[in-house]
Amino acid sequence: MNEKLYIDSSTSLIDRINRIDSIIDALILQQSTSAPNSSISSYQLNDGQTVINTSYTSQEMIMKAIEGFEKLRSRYLLRLNSNGTILRDWRGLR
Numbered sequence: 001m002n003e004k005l006y007i008d009s010s011t012s013l014i015d016r017i018n019r020i021d022s023i024i025d026a027l028i029l030q031q032s033t034s035a036p037n038s039s040i041s042s043y044q045l046n047d048g049q050t051v052i053n054t055s056y057t058s059q060e061m062i063m064k065a066i067e068g069f070e071k072l073r074s075r076y077l078l079r080l081n082s083n084g085t086i087l088r089d090w091r092g093l094r
Contacts, residue, residue: 001050003069009050013080020073022047024066031062 030043042055
């Protein structure tokens, strides 16, 4: 299974955010353990139900993946937290 299917199989926004967080944590851990050597590195994420194995050819690819997942997480957090509407009196708009 890949990351997209892992995130898409979640049941709610909070579950998606938690899954993205676990992917980011696994990537950061893998980056810190493979930092001395710049060879091909792979990580495995196992949450008890799903196993994800992904390989990256360089540290730059891992950084780009982390940045992409952080942007995706920010979008989901924005969707989760901005469901309300602010009503203002017309006199307060001067």
